Amino acid sequence: MMARIMMAMRGLSKVATQLIALLSLMLVWEVTTHLFQISEDKLPSLSVVLATAWSGRVALLDAVLTTVFEALIGLVAGIAFGVLSGIAFSSFRLLERMLLPYFIASQAVPIIAFGAIIIIWFGNGIASKAVIAFYLSFFPVAVNTLGGIRRVSQDEIGLLRTFGASRLTILWKLQLPTALPPIFTAIRIGAGLALVGAIVGEWFGASRGLGVVLLTAMFDNQVPQLWAAILLTGLTGTVLFWVVVALQRKIAWWQAEV
Amino acid sequence: MTPKIRLQNVSKSFAVGPKSIRTLEDVNLSLKGGDFVTLVGPSGCGKSTLFNILVGLTAPDQGGELYIDGALQPADHLLGRVAFMPQRDMLMPWRTVLDNAILAAEIDGVPKAEARKRALASIDRFGLRGFENHYPNQLSGGMRQRVALMRTFMFEREIMLLDEPFGALDALTRALMQRWLLDVWEGAKRTVLFITHDIDEAIFLGDRVLVMSARPGHIKTELQVPLPRPRHPDVITSPTFVDLKRTLLTAVEDESRKAFAAINQQQLGSEKF
Numbered sequence: 001m002m003a004r005i006m007m008a009m010r011g012l013s014k015v016a017t018q019l020i021a022l023l024s025l026m027l028v029w030e031v032t033t034h035l036f037q038i039s040e041d042k043l044p045s046l047s048v049v050l051a052t053a054w055s056g057r058v059a060l061l062d063a064v065l066t067t068v069f070e071a072l073i074g075l076v077a078g079i080a081f082g083v084l085s086g087i088a089f090s091s092f093r094l095l096e097r098m099l100l101p102y103f104i105a106s107q108a109v110p111i112i113a114f115g116a117i118i119i120i121w122f123g124n125g126i127a128s129k130a131v132i133a134f135y136l137s138f139f140p141v142a143v144n145t146l147g148g149i150r151r152v153s154q155d156e157i158g159l160l161r162t163f164g165a166s167r168l169t170i171l172w173k174l175q176l177p178t179a180l181p182p183i184f185t186a187i188r189i190g191a192g193l194a195l196v197g198a199i200v201g202e203w204f205g206a207s208r209g210l211g212v213v214l215l216t217a218m219f220d221n222q223v224p225q226l227w228a229a230i231l232l233t234g235l236t237g238t239v240l241f242w243v244v245v246a247l248q249r250k251i252a253w254w255q256a257e258v
Numbered sequence: 259m260t261p262k263i264r265l266q267n268v269s270k271s272f273a274v275g276p277k278s279i280r281t282l283e284d285v286n287l288s289l290k291g292g293d294f295v296t297l298v299g300p301s302g303c304g305k306s307t308l309f310n311i312l313v314g315l316t317a318p319d320q321g322g323e324l325y326i327d328g329a330l331q332p333a334d335h336l337l338g339r340v341a342f343m344p345q346r347d348m349l350m351p352w353r354t355v356l357d358n359a360i361l362a363a364e365i366d367g368v369p370k371a372e373a374r375k376r377a378l379a380s381i382d383r384f385g386l387r388g389f390e391n392h393y394p395n396q397l398s399g400g401m402r403q404r405v406a407l408m409r410t411f412m413f414e415r416e417i418m419l420l421d422e423p424f425g426a427l428d429a430l431t432r433a434l435m436q437r438w439l440l441d442v443w444e445g446a447k448r449t450v451l452f453i454t455h456d457i458d459e460a461i462f463l464g465d466r467v468l469v470m471s472a473r474p475g476h477i478k479t480e481l482q483v484p485l486p487r488p489r490h491p492d493v494i495t496s497p498t499f500v501d502l503k504r505t506l507l508t509a510v511e512d513e514s515r516k517a518f519a520a521i522n523q524q525q526l527g528s529e530k531f
Contacts, residue, residue: 156348162313163362163413164338173365177352254351254393 044224053228060213060228064236067198067210070126071240074133075194079187082138086145086179087171096146107139111197115204129201129209136197137190144186148179181255184248191240199233210236260328262449263312263417264288268322269474270307281307282318283474291416294443294450296460298510299470300517305453308475309419312451313342326417338366341415341448345422347406349394356381356390358405362413377412383442384408400431407439411446420452424459433491436462440489457506461499462489469509472517479509 009017026046032038033045040048053060085103089096111132122128152175160170202211210233217226270282281304289295299305310316311324314336318324324331326339341362349358359381360373368376381387384404394402403423410418423439424432436459443450454460460467461483469479481502485493493499 155344155346158310158315159342159344159348160365161315161337162340162342163365165365169365173361174350177350180352252352254395 041221041223044227048224049227049231052224053232056225056228060232063208063210063213063229064232066126066208067129067195067202068236068240070129070198070201070209071133071191071194073126073130074135074197075137075187075191077130078134078137078190078194079141079183081134082141082186082190083145083183085138085142086149086183087176089142089146090149090175091167091171103139103142106135111136111200115200118201119205124205124207128204129198129206132201133194133197136193140186140189140193141183144182145179148182149175151182152178180252181248184244184252188241188244188248191244192237195233195237195240259290261288261325262291262293262327264325264328265312266323266325268308268311268318268324270304270311270316270319270322280474282311283476285322285476287468287477289417289449289451291449292447293466294440294452294464295466295468296452296454296464297468297470298454298457298460298506299475300472300510300514301455302517302521303470303473303513304475305470306421308470309342309421309453312417312419313337313340339415339417341410341413341418343406343410343418343420343423345425347394347402349402349405351394354391354393355386355397355405358394359384359386359408359412362409366413373412377408380408380412383445384411385438398431399427400435403427403435404438407442411442411448416449418448418450420450422453422455425455432456432459437489437491439463440487444488457503457510458494461485461502461506462494467502467506469506469513472513472520478513479506481505 009020012020029046033043044052085099089100115132118128118131122131149171156174157170160174165173198209199211199214202209203215206212210229213229214226214233217223217229265285265287268282268285269280271278271280273279285308287295297305297308307316311318311322311333314333317333324333324336331339350361353361356374356377359377360368360370363373363376364370378390381390384407386401386404386408389397389401394405397405407420407423410420424435427435440463452460452463454463464483467481467483468477469481470476471478483502485496485498
C-alpha cells in the first residue's frame with residue numbers, strides 16, 4: 001500500500017509533493033489534538049491557531065515587518081563588514097593574525113550575555129536589534145569571504161599578472177567573483193542568524209516585533225497566540241532563506257550550492 | 259638580425275629547506291622574430307620555471323640575462339610584455355566565451371566594447387562563431403583551449419609562450435588543433451615558444467626543436483626542422499620527419515632516464531633518514 005502511494009507520487013511535480021507533505025502535516029496536527037483531546041494550554045489545534053492568527057493579522061503583520069526590517073538592516077551591514085574584513089584579512093596576513101582571533105572570540109560570547117548592554121548603548125528602538133543582527137551575521141560572511149579568496153590558485157593570479165593586472169584588478173576580476181558562491185552560502189546562514197538576533201534583541205526591550213508578540217503571549221498565557229507567532233517566525237525565516245537562494249541562483253549561478 | 263628574444267646563461271635555484279635545488283643551469287636560447295620554436299624535455303626538467311622567468315613571474319639567479327629586441331630586461335619589467343598561455347585553460351566560469359577571450363585585452367586597458375568588437379571580428383578564425391554567449395562549462399575541451407588561445411592572441415604581444423596547450427586533448431582533437439594553430443600563426447606572425455611532451459607535435463609545429471636536459475635543465479640539443487610550410491598532415495610519414503623523430507626520441511629518452519634515476523636516488527636518499 002505504502003509502496004504503491006510512493007510510486008504514484010514519484011510522477012508528481014516537486015511543488016505538488018511538497019504541498020502534499022505540508023497538508024499531511026497540518027492534518028496530523030489537527031487530528032491529533034482532537035483525537036487525544038490535548039488541552040489548549042499545551043497544544044491548541046491548528047484550526048484554533050490559524051483562527052487566532054487571522055483575527056490578529058494586522059498586529060502580526062506589523063510585528064513581522066518590524067522584525068524583518070531590523071534583521072535586514074543588521075544583515076546588510078553584516079555582509080558589508082564581513083566582505084570588507086575578509087578582503088582585508090586576505091590582503092594583509094598581519095591583520096589576519098592580529099584580529100581574526102578576536103573575531104572568533106567575539107562569537108564565543110553568547111549574545112544573551114550582553115544583550116542588555118546593547119540596549120543601554122543603542123536604546124530600545126530599531127538600532128539595538130539591528131546591531132545584534134549585525135553582530136551575529138558578519139562572522140560567517142567574513143570567514144567565507146576569506147576562504148573564497150584563498151581558493152584562487154597562485155597559477156590563476158600568475159596568469160593575470162602576466163596580463164599586467166594590478167592587485168586591485170586581480171581582486172576585482174578574479175578573487176571576489178571566485179569568492180561569491182561561498183559568500184552567498186554564508187549569507188544564507190547569516191540571514192537566519194540575523195532573524196534570531198532581531199528577536200532576541202526585542203526580548204531585551206522593545207515595543208514592537210515578533211519577539212514582543214512571543215514574549216507577551218507567553219506571559220499572558222495566550223497559547224494559541226504563542227503558536228501563531230511561532231509559526232509566523234518559522235515562515236519568515238524560510239522565506240528569507242529562499243530569497244537568498246534565489247539571489248544566489250541569479251548572481252552566483254555558476255557553482256552549485258554548497 | 260637582432261633576435262626577438264634571447265636568454266643568456268639563465269640559471270635558477272630554489273631553496274628547499276636547508277638545501278638549494280638547481281632547476282635551470284645556464285640556459286641559452288634565442289628566437290628570431292616570427293620563429294615557431296618547440297621545446298621538449300623530461301618531466302621536472304624546469305620547463306615551467308623557464309616559462310615563469312620568460313613571463314616575469316620569477317626572477318632568474320644573478321648573472322642570467324634576458325634580452326628583448328636586443329635590450330636587457332630586468333625581471334620585473336617583463337610582466338605584461340609576453341603573451342602566456344598556461345597548461346590549464348583557466349577560463350572564468352562566470353564569463354561568456356567572448357568575455358573570457360577579451361580578458362587579457364581588457365586588463366591591458368582596451369575598453370570592453372572595443373575589445374568585444376575586435377573579438378567578434380576574429381571569432382571565426384578561432385572556430386567559436388555561434389558560441390560567443392556560451393559559458394565555459396558548456397564547451398568541449400578543444401573549444402575551451404581555443405578560447406584560451408584566443409585570449410592569448412588577443413593580448414597582442416609579439417612573443418607568445420604556449421605551455422602544453424593541447425596536452426589534455428584526445429589525439430584526434432589534438433591533430434586538428436595543431437593544424438589550426440599553424441593556420442592562425444601564419445596569419446598573425448608572432449614569435450612562438452611552445453612546450454610539449456609530444457615529439458610528433460614538436461616536429462610538426464616547429465621551425466626548430468629544442469631538447470631540454472634532465473634537472474638542472476639546460477638546452478641540450480637543437481634541431482632544425484627542414485620541412486616546408488604550410489605543413490600537411492601527411493608530412494609526419496615523410497623520411498625527413500621520421501629521421502628527426504628518431505634523433506629526438508634518443509635524446510629525450512636519455513634525459514628521461516637520467517631524470518628517472520635522479521628521482522630514484524632522491525627517494526633512496528630520503529629513506530635513509
